[in-house]
Amino acid sequence: MAGLSPSCYCLLFLFLLGNAGAESLEKATPEQIHLSYPGEPGCMTVTWTTWVPAASEVQFGMQAGGTLALQAQGTSSLFVDGGILKRKLYMHRVTLRRLLPGAHYVYRCGSAQGWSRRFRFRMLQPGPNWSPRLAVFGDMGADNPQALPRLRRETQQGMYDVVLHVGDFAYNMDQDNARVGDTFMRLIEPVAASVPYMTCPGNHEERYNFSNYRARFSMPGDTEGLWYSWDLGPAHIISFSTEVYFFLHYGRHLIQKQFCWLERDLQKANENRASRPWIITMGHRPMYCSNADLDDCTRHESIVRKGLSGGRYGLEDLFYKYGVDLQLWAHEHSYERLWPIYDYQVYNGSRESPYTNPRGPIHIITGSAGCEEMLTPFAPFPRPWSALRVKEYGFTRLHILNGTHLHLQQVSDDQVSSREGGLGLGSGPVPWELGSPRP
DSSP states (O other): OTTOOHHHHHHHHHHHHHHHHHHHHHHHSOEEEEEEOOSSTTOEEEEEEESSOOOOEEEEESOTTSOOOEEEEOEEEEEEOSSTTOOEEEEEEEEEOSOOTTOEEEEEEEETTEEOOOEEEEOOOOSSSSOOEEEEEOOEESSOOTTHHHHHHHHHTTOOSEEEEESOEETTTTHHHHHHHHHHHHHHHHHHTTSBEEEEOOGGGOHHHHHHHHHHOOOSSSSTTSSEEEEETTEEEEEOOGGGGTOGGGOTHHHHHHHHHHHHHHHHHHHTTTTOOEEEEEOSSOSOOOBSSOOGGGSTTOHHHHEETTTEEOHHHHHHHTTOOEEEEOSSSSEEEEOSEETTEEOOSOSSOTTBSOSSOEEEEEOOSBOTTOOOOBOSSOOTTEEEEEOSSEEEEEEEOSSSEEEEEEEESSSSSOSSOOEEEEOTTSOOOOSSOOO
């Protein structure tokens, strides 16, 4: 710097100071913004990330170009990734309350140190008397997320009220000192900042005791999203962790704790059948599948299905006892629909209408949203309980029409049109009578 005049030193100092200020502002600007439904009518939770400590505020209103006259404050927490760099992320959570049913809201989040752009969402309706539309899938990575362009487009068109992501995010959120997780959360922001993005853990979230999953998502209840339930229209939806059966070093007690919680929750859901006739579960690893690999679901005595040695804490008997109607899974990178099934026996409603008044639950495996591991092949011959197998990228549309009918459609992102035109589940003119265990 020899030979610089005092005025040059001053200009250099101001330039450096300006750069430092801009960098600080950038680190405080929210990113990875996403919504979730906290399970309370009239409420919506906004979650985002910054790289420095900052206040947690959401400004919102009902006019797209107008003033955001309403404000809500929340909390932030420091998340230190378990990688070698111990990167620090600040996770912000704000719950908006007293929102009007079905109303459209505009919001931005952040603080005086930096604000996000504006996003829009439509508040969910309360009560059972409406018809929620959901996008359902698992196993979507930061690389090769084949289903994401369509999901973004259809979400912006207002086609969905909720997204269910049935485990396995980013592949893997912890990789590269959690930078892969950051990339993935940025990729899904156009979807997740517009509709509640509801989740359950998968095997690819396991690293550092599922810490990236637990820190990044804000699900109902007090279990950091490992298991929880909530009501949506005429359905009661239960999210749980299949992973407690496989990563026992984090505590075998978690299997018993989750199982007891599941039974209590199912008992309450059954008592509420008159209001919400449907019980729907979502968990990552399926009980059944016909893929050509050695995953748990290919084994006759699947751990998820039968439980630990001695038959303790098996989920098939529990779900059958309490009349679970629809079970959503992922993990296999393909789509498979089963006939109504219990203990390897098919229980169709009738030959002509197998899904009308079925005597067993319906299983849907939808894990083909796209990831670096590509698609999973099937065994050469389908099992007698396998109704349809599709080895194509895509996701599932679920329309809970009312208390007697559901409609499911598998959308292929390898073709222009949908691969499966639609599957209707129903009980005819009266609600399903599943308030007591099936015979």
